[in-house]
Amino acid sequence: MSGFPVTRLRRLRQSMPVRNLVRETTLTAQQLVLPMFVREGQREPAPIGSMPGVVQHSxxxxxxxxxxxxxxxxxxxxxxxxxxxxxxxxxxxxxxxxILNVATGALASEVGDALVVQTDLCLDEFTDHGHCGVLASDGTVDNDATLDRYRSMAVAQARAGSRLLGLSGMMDGQVAAVREALDTEGFHDTLLLGYAAKYASAFYGPFREAVDSQLTGDRRTYQVDPANRREGVREALLDVDEGADIVMVKPAMAFLDVLREVRDAVDVPVWAYQVSGEYAMIEAAAANGWIDRRAAILESLTSIRRAGADVVLSYWAVEAARWLRSR
Known part of the structure; x- marks a missing residue:
């Protein structure tokens, strides 16, 4: 009939059952990974002030x-x-x-048959200068000397029971170096997650409190410049070439364009990390009554999935998983 729209997209939105039936992007509990902090000598969990609801565990x-x-x-x-x-x-x-290797062994025994126990493979939590590698005499991070430390860390973590190593240090050649070390020691089945496109982001602030970081200065000489999209994709392609089983984009929400391009460029699983600053912003806005907390959390996770992430690391993983399973 003249004067009426030929296409009525609202038909696809008319009720919850219809919206569920035609939904393009799904979010499920098993697509979520929970980051956890464990502190040596801790007897009780200690709240992290800038990350309400997150603790340093005993x-x-x-x-x-x-x-x-x-x-x-x-x-x-x-x-x-x-x-x-x-x-x-x-x-x-x-x-x-x-502490990390002891905790890994404890969780491998406790829940290793129910979920994938994963470990962060980086030196920043363990160094007194807070950088992700060892320092040269001029104070810069020594890439190749750091790779030797990563090799040793990888073998230690695999022996402790980690099924997946998250290579987050952003050293050139880290995936190849760690893969060689693991294969030499017989850990052929240990998965490698390359934090391929890890940006030098302002959104890591609360994480520094969570790990009691000793860093002064920044990590801009080894993490990717936030202005560079193509470089992030190039990093991901290099990690795949070196043998990464999975690649990561980090942070998530400020880099959804990079996430989409990485997903289109590689043929391995792509994960994204919803980092501490993303978490803190939503929690702060919700605490002030400015946004609907549950709706914002689920929308943020869905947007990361929609951009191309197969799995999302999120501090809301357990809470969101319970919501999703109760639908």
Whole structure:
């Protein structure tokens, strides 16, 4: 009939059942990974001020939280260790008795059959200068000397029971170096997650509190410039060529364009990390009554999936998983 629209897209939005039926992007519990912090010597979980609801765990509370994550149906947990003692080489990172490796073993035994126990492979939590590698005499990060430390860390983490190593240090050649070290020691099945497009972002601020970072200055000489889209894609392609099983874009929401391009460029799974600053902003806005907290959390996670992430690391992983399973 003349004067009426031929196409009525509102027909596809008329009710919840119809919207569910035609929804293009799905979000499920198993597509979420929970980052967790465990602090050496901690007897009780300690709240992180800039990340409401997130804590530095003791070993006991870490086990309990991991069990809760498994029961909620999340796909995995990513562990970060906070040691009591740090040094220039990050010696605690590959010490079998170091907090991260001890915690990994505990969770591998507790929940290793229910979800994927993953570990952050980086020196920043373990060094007294807070950088992701060892320093040269001029104070710059020594790329190749750092690779030797990463090789040792990788073997230690695999021995402790980690099924997936998150290579977050942004050293050139890190994936190839770690893969060679693992294969030499017989850990052929240990997965490598290359933090391929990890940007030098302002959104990491609360994380620095979470790991009690000792960093002064910044990491702009090894993390990607936030202005560079093509460079992020190039990093991902290099990691795949070096043997990464999965690649990461980090942060997520400020780099959804990069995430989409990486997804289109590679044929391995692509993950994204909804980082501490993203978490803190939504929590702060919700606490002030400015946004609907639950709706904003689920919308943010769905947007990351829509941009191309197969899996999202999020501090809301367990809470969101419970919401999704109760739908």
């Amino acid at each position: 070993l006991d509370s870490l086990r309990a939280a991991a069990v809760a994550a498994a029961e909620a149906g999340v796909g995995g947990v990513m562990l970060f260790g906070v040691p009591e003692v740090r040094d220039a080489e990050g010696s605690g990172a590959d010490d079998p008795a170091g």
